Amino acid sequence: MREPLISVRDLRVQFHTYAGVVNALNGVSFDLYPGEVFGLVGETGCGKSVTGLALLQLIPPPGEIVGGQILYCGQDLRTLPPAQMRSLRGGKIAMVFQDPAAALNPVFTVGEQMEMVIRQHRRVSRRDARRQAAEMLRAVGMPDPLRILNAYPHELSGGMQQRVMIAIALSSGAEVLVADEPTTALDVTIQAQILDLLVSLKKERGIAILLITHNLGVVAETCDRVGVLYAGSVMEMGPTTAIFREMKHPYTQGLLAAIPHAERRGRFLSAIPGSVPSGLQIPPGCPFHPRCAFAWDECRNEIPSLLPVDEGHWVACHLYGRGRR
Amino acid sequence: MNALLQARQLTKHFSLGGGWWHRRLTVRALEWVDLDIYPGETLGVVGESGCGKTTLGRCLIRLIEPTFGEVFFRGENLLKLDRATLRQRRREFQMVFQNPYLSLDPRMNVLDLVEEPLRAHTDLRGRALADRVTELLERVGLAREHLYRYPHEFSGGQLQRIAIARALALNPVFVVLDEPTSALDVSVQAQILNLLKELQVELGLTYLFISHDLSVVQYISDRIAVMYLGRIVELGTAEQIFSNARHPYTQALLSSTPLPDPQARRSRIILPGDVPSPLNPPPGCSFHPRCFQALPVCATDEPRLIDVGDNHFVACHRVR
Ligand SMILES: Nc1ncnc2c1ncn2[C@@H]1O[C@H](COP(=O)(O)OP(=O)(O)O)[C@@H](O)[C@H]1O
Ligand SMILES: Nc1ncnc2c1ncn2[C@@H]1O[C@H](COP(=O)(O)OP(=O)(O)O)[C@@H](O)[C@H]1O
Ligand SMILES: [Mg+2]
Ligand SMILES: [Mg+2]
Numbered sequence: 098m099r100e101p102l103i104s105v106r107d108l109r110v111q112f113h114t115y116a117g118v119v120n121a122l123n124g125v126s127f128d129l130y131p132g133e134v135f136g137l138v139g140e141t142g143c144g145k146s147v148t149g150l151a152l153l154q155l156i157p158p159p160g161e162i163v164g165g166q167i168l169y170c171g172q173d174l175r176t177l178p179p180a181q182m183r184s185l186r187g188g189k190i191a192m193v194f195q196d197p198a199a200a201l202n203p204v205f206t207v208g209e210q211m212e213m214v215i216r217q218h219r220r221v222s223r224r225d226a227r228r229q230a231a232e233m234l235r236a237v238g239m240p241d242p243l244r245i246l247n248a249y250p251h252e253l254s255g256g257m258q259q260r261v262m263i264a265i266a267l268s269s270g271a272e273v274l275v276a277d278e279p280t281t282a283l284d285v286t287i288q289a290q291i292l293d294l295l296v297s298l299k300k301e302r303g304i305a306i307l308l309i310t311h312n313l314g315v316v317a318e319t320c321d322r323v324g325v326l327y328a329g330s331v332m333e334m335g336p337t338t339a340i341f342r343e344m345k346h347p348y349t350q351g352l353l354a355a356i357p358h359a360e361r362r363g364r365f366l367s368a369i370p371g372s373v374p375s376g377l378q379i380p381p382g383c384p385f386h387p388r389c390a391f392a393w394d395e396c397r398n399e400i401p402s403l404l405p406v407d408e409g410h411w412v413a414c415h416l417y418g419r420g421r422r
Numbered sequence: 423m424n425a426l427l428q429a430r431q432l433t434k435h436f437s438l439g440g441g442w443w444h445r446r447l448t449v450r451a452l453e454w455v456d457l458d459i460y461p462g463e464t465l466g467v468v469g470e471s472g473c474g475k476t477t478l479g480r481c482l483i484r485l486i487e488p489t490f491g492e493v494f495f496r497g498e499n500l501l502k503l504d505r506a507t508l509r510q511r512r513r514e515f516q517m518v519f520q521n522p523y524l525s526l527d528p529r530m531n532v533l534d535l536v537e538e539p540l541r542a543h544t545d546l547r548g549r550a551l552a553d554r555v556t557e558l559l560e561r562v563g564l565a566r567e568h569l570y571r572y573p574h575e576f577s578g579g580q581l582q583r584i585a586i587a588r589a590l591a592l593n594p595v596f597v598v599l600d601e602p603t604s605a606l607d608v609s610v611q612a613q614i615l616n617l618l619k620e621l622q623v624e625l626g627l628t629y630l631f632i633s634h635d636l637s638v639v640q641y642i643s644d645r646i647a648v649m650y651l652g653r654i655v656e657l658g659t660a661e662q663i664f665s666n667a668r669h670p671y672t673q674a675l676l677s678s679t680p681l682p683d684p685q686a687r688r689s690r691i692i693l694p695g696d697v698p699s700p701l702n703p704p705p706g707c708s709f710h711p712r713c714f715q716a717l718p719v720c721a722t723d724e725p726r727l728i729d730v731g732d733n734h735f736v737a738c739h740r741v742r
Binding site: 287292313357370 | 607619635636640641674675681682683686695
């Protein structure tokens with residue numbers, strides 16, 4: 098049996114705002130294995146980014162992790178001393194964001210930034226660091242690494258900036274890459290290049306990737322396993338084919354049925370009524386019950402737990418509760 | 423069938439910079455576009471950011487002045503109209519934008535927002551005006567209780583409903599929908615797409631549906647125009663574009679668009695490089711530096727949009 102690289106257990110995150118307490122994550126659990134892309138998918142505000150930030154212990158105030166564990170190599174990252182956490186972050190665990198321009202430092206060249214990262218994590222000369230940086234740029238498919246090393250971030254397109262971010266993650270020797278909507282700001286032909294790159298990193302270097310996205314097409318084409326988030330809870334989790342072919346949760350079913358594509362031409366889409374609840378007012382019981390066509394009393398009062406329905410396929414829905422399958 | 427709207431050689435260049443110490447730069451946003459739009463159809467416009475979709479939509483209804491070319495609406499040249507007649511015609515065209523947070527005035531409540539076009543362009547007042555507003559709101563799925571609320575109290579999907587109600591207030595015939603669902607989540611996008619379809623049938627509307635998302639465009643459109651660097655590179659029925667795409671760019675776009683089906687693994691065409699800048703488009707076919715099928719002629723001669731059969735138009739030297 099493979100060991101997970103990261104295990105998230107019952108993670109709870111709150112933001113204390115003037116308007117009240119925002120329950121951003123309400124007990125999220127999942128495992129991330131080496132050499133897999135695990136997709137975290139869901140609609141705006143469901144807690145995808147907060148999950149990614151929590152993994153790196155980067156929840157900004159007024160937010161805080163109020164419960165649960167994040168185990169990496171058997172250690173709970175929540176109890177790790179800040180200095181150790183800092184070297185892990187941007188080292189073994191790296192992150193890329195939707196907006197690479199904001200993550201890169203505008204006053205240093207790409208080469209200077211990569212050298213700094215490399216020399217933070219390894220004792221090498223500047224010349225060696227630069228050589229490694231060029232190698233990493235080549236590894237992420239940059240056509241002309243030497244030119245890119247001397248370029249400033251603003252001289253690069255969004256797609257190239259994202260490649261640089263990924264190269265920086267590689268040069269620090271990352272085992273885990275948290276990618277939060279890495280292609281959302283890119284055009285689709287460029288998105289295809291970046292997704293291809295992520296999949297090759299997984300295959301060739303065994304990197305574990307947590308791919309955060311709202312795009313179900315991206316999930317279907319790149320992820321090995323998927324977790325579907327709704328209002329800070331995992332509603333369904335399993336192998337990508339199971340989620341897309343034998344989805345069990347009414348929310349997953351609704352989400353997939355709502356996607357427009359060529360084969361649905363001429364028909365109305367089946368839309369989910371209503372809209373996503375705010376983190377300030379998460380409905381009691383199953384958070385999806387006000388929008389669910391199958392909801393009954395139990396759904397309004399009791400939070401369903403995530404239970405297995407098949408090998409590696411988990412669902413949090415009273416329709417599939419104990420003794421009902 | 424007679425076209426409702428015809429664009430001929432429609433061209434829009436923007437000048438940037440200027441001043442005596444700078445060379446003036448020209449953004450070739452729209453180049454020589456010929457397009458017919460038929461009554462009651464949805465014409466989808468798809469292409470990557472900066473390819474000129476919004477500029478096309480705005481030039482068609484003369485929200486901005488084209489640099490060159492003509493637009494005919496029911497045979498009448500829109501670009502030759504005087505101000506008074508143009509104001510009259512304007513009621514027949516409307517535009518819905520991507521971001522309702524920006525397109526709706528945050529200081530106006532729903533009643534004011536929907537009333538505004540009616541007050542400006544019609545004689546409706548008092549009871550008749552109030553009735554029309556309620557009718558419009560109900561038509562887009564909002565209730566009377568929403569009348570006195572302000573934009574910040576609504577979700578993105580509801581705001582887009584308000585924007586649609588405003589656009590429909592004057593009974594337009596042609597509506598430019600510029601990425602109307604791009605800021606919405608998929609479950610809400612489905613609600614809005616359904617609403618747009620219903621309204622089209624009920625009110626006999628003609629749509630120009632602009633999106634960077636090929637899946638959405640394929641779902642909603644009768645015909646599709648694919649744009650690249652200010653030009654239409656392929657134009658055909660949704661069926662022709664989906665199952666018989668002839669332009670290499672359309673083929674790449676189709677194969678790069680992720681499908682929500684893990685078993686639909688296609689041999690993906692990954693285009694190299696980035697979209698060139700419209701400040702300095704490549705000579706010949708502007709797609710040739712990224713094209714996987716380029717011929718020597720593509721670097722020098724610009725391909726014309728030609729009919730390859732059944733009103734399926736392609737601009738490519740490979741396609742004859
Ligand atoms: N800095 C913050 N202050 C207050 N609430 C926040 C903050 N960041 C996130 N949230 C809340 O946490 C929830 C999850 O947000 P997020 O993880 O960003 O969602 P998404 O799935 O869109 O990435 C939302 O309800 C959001 O409003
Ligand atoms: N007002 C403007 N001034 C200068 N350039 C503009 C202006 N509007 C659009 N452009 C440029 O024209 C090109 C086409 O833009 P646009 O029509 O908005 O593309 P799309 O809607 O397909 O993303 C882009 O390069 C854009 O930067
Ligand atoms: Mg997010
Ligand atoms: Mg646009």
